[in-house]
Amino acid sequence: MIFGVICAVALTGAGACVVIAVQRAAARADAPPKVTVTPAEALEGEPRVVFRNTEIGSRYGLVSVVSLADPDGPRAFTDVACDRVYAAAGTTSCLRVKRGLATTFEAVQLDADWNQVESWGLPGVPSRTRVSADGTLVATTSFVTGHSYMQVGFSTATDIREVGGKDLGNLEEFTLVVNGRRVRPADRNIWGVTFARDDNTFYATVATGGTTYLARGDLSARTLTTLHAGAECPSLSPDGRRVAFKHDVGGSTPRWQVVVLDLASGAETTLDGETRSVDDQVEWLDDDSLLYGLPRDGEAGVSDIWQIKTTAGAAPSIFIEQAWSPSIVRS
Template structure:
């Protein structure tokens, strides 16, 4: 087996074992070479100009030379012409100040890295990742960045998988691996070696965040404190949370089947009342949702007919309406308001 085939095989195994932390991105990587051929299915222009104005930044999954590159559309016209940059990212998240890019650098030796760029697209800093990119977020005030990646074992025949999530400031102050924080469930500290943390979303200050914690087959929505270095469980069965701009709701994906292969849908938790609303989002939603506004969510959904392709959908958090296609051939959206 060639080194390339061994890498692809290991990647596909990780997609099965750790789908809950970002399986779509892994499968998309495995099919990326095929997606780079063929014509674009959307109207697009290439650009070397830094993005400005209210916009949605995302990973372009339309086939052709622009596949896998960062793109953006005006917030007022998400289905219109997209501008495609020269930057390749497997996960991207942007604010008015910075853009966070997680990327797989393919070559004789495949490596993984995170790159933080300024609003002018100039590189601020870059650092290696321990494995395949999974999630990233930037705080609303652009002070903090969070990165989740898979950690793969050394041996292909006995590969062990886990995730590593870190938080740092944009100037490089590192809070370290969140697995080193104290994980508290019902007042008891969980110290099991199998615990994993992923999918950070930030509060309005530079201390509070939310994330997913997992151990012994259970997952929790946890509230994190960067100063106290604690993770406190506030609800079970919630993954990849995303806090609303007004801080009143948290949306997350939730397992809605009891089968061996989990199927996720989207749920929204009212933080004041504790009421959870399960949204009518068909398909298997393996994404960390983004807030379009305080009442509408955006999420990526893999296409079942083409490996490596996906669309961004929108849905109201009231649970009263069906989702609608928002941006075709897109993934990893972030809403940027100037």
């Protein structure tokens, strides 16, 4: 009898703890934002940053906007939820997971007023997206197998579409040139598109034979030509002269450092002032600075956007707290 009473008390206490934990989690999820909120109309027409809000609360995951001149200032929230987002010239690409009895994955194109223009299914978990500078092309990458670049044997699908036009196809269908030779490897993977301003040239990661490459793409010729080994998730600078990418310097477990490559000279600058592993596709803040997201230690689901100068030894600093997936919109 004594043992039974002890068990009953223990179970009651455990049940109470569970109830309290659930109540606290629900309260956090429903909490209003602590940041200062401003109407989206207040930021129209001025240079701004579009990103995914990661403050735990009722607006977690919503596409948000701050002034580029005051990234710590008032934050405007849309009613659009995305897992990855990118905006340029009145076009926004939003990738998201649709959870339900059967989990599906979706890409959504939005106009300047955050209205849905078009949507289409993705074959796997959303990973990367980019919009060309003039808002006419959208690239998407999703994991077909595996959920992370940390996993061995992951597989991706990367697609480029004309906004309001045709699907230009999966990049694995393009002719691949590796080290000057046309090849058709069965193990090719392509991800992380970044567009040049001519709406024909782009750069992407190509992985084959255990090596990752920076590759230059040609949409009209439907070709991908490798340029540089050891590069992942490239991002072309606004002046089109340099590419920033992540480079794996780890051993059995990947650890990525950010590197900036001068396309004309081939000179590399490793941003070794950032000692943490940066598993992101960086965004150029301007011709001399980069932005990237990092998860917070000990706060599941929360991330911050950091900035760093493109010089060796430069120290990183917080750009926007509780944020992820930035893009700079200047008009």
